[in-house]
Amino acid sequence: MTQQDDRRALVVEDDEDIRSLIEFTLGTQGFDVRATESGLEAVELVRTFDPDLVTLDLGLPGIDGIETCRRIRELSDVYVVMITARDDEIDRLLGLETGADDFLSKPFSVRELKARVNALFRRPRRGVGVGAGPAPTAPVPDHEVLEHGPLRVDVDGRRAFRGAEELSLTRTEFDLLTELMRTPARVWTREALLRSVWGTEWASDTHLVEVHIGNLRRKLGDPSEKPGFIRTVRGVGYRMESLEA
Structure with a gap:
């Protein structure tokens, strides 16, 4: 696990005043901070600087924040906080669907x-991410492994499988699946998932849960007919679907 004084952050912002403010703020929290106003340069810095956190402006010149986030996700499961001056629901949805964590x-x-x-970094960061390397032939002896039908999650190794296929999940999707699979009969409210996965109690952020659950369902390969692996309990939240005959 990265020590706090070794944490690295990349600030991607074309407004100089805001960029300086974010740089200063993260610097006071112990981050080694780099900054750029270019999406293309940001992608290269993710490759070479290997940050633990990226703050990413949506309205960048050249390639915008959505495309930048998509390219970053091809390289890294770094925490991504997307920042925008536009209050557009479509932008938020696109940002979350391309892998932004907040x-x-x-x-x-x-x-x-x-x-x-701080809430992001309270979440577990074991392993180097999900989606790399061959499926293990057997769990490491002291690893926590969860199973639900054909789904298997190696919690400590941060790897998830459907049958023999390893799933390429973002850090947030992995954490959501882990919480749901640890207590498959529990109905999780959106607020409870916010507290457990995001470490926040902002009620307005429940939409984060809905979007990430939707992304997770698609990656799990849920059938189009309901309920799939994750059931929506109307008016309450979500739980794992019973797979018993």
């Missing part, structure tokens, strides 16, 4: 930025 709208307070970053 979303901040301008103007935002330094306190809110710090709180969101």
Whole structure:
């Protein structure tokens, strides 16, 4: 696990004042910070600098934040906080669907930025991510392994499988699946998942849960007919679907 004083952050923002503010804020939290106003340069910095956190402006010149996030996700499962001046639901959906872990709208307070970053880093960061390497022939003896029908999650190795196929999940999707599979009969409210996975209790963020659950369902290969692997309990939240005959 990365030590706090070794954490690295990349700030991708074309507004100089906001870029400087984010750089300073993250620097006071112990991050080694690099910054750029270019999406293309950001992708290269993710490759060479290997940050633990990226704050990513949506409205970048050249390739925008959506495309930048998509390219970053091909290289890394780094935490991505997308930042935008536009209050457009479509933008938020696209950002989350391309792998952003959280979303901040301008103007935002330094306190809110710090709180969101701290919440992300309270989540487990074991292993180097999900989706690389061959499937193990057997679990490592002291690893926590969860199973639900054809789904298998190696919690400590941060790898998820459907049958023999390893699933390429983002860090957030992996954490959601782990929480649901640990207590498959439990109905999780959106607020409870926010507290457990995101470390936040902001009620307005329940939409984060809905979007990431939708992305997770698609990657699990849920059938189009309901309920699939994850059941929506109307008016409450989500639980794993019983697979018993």
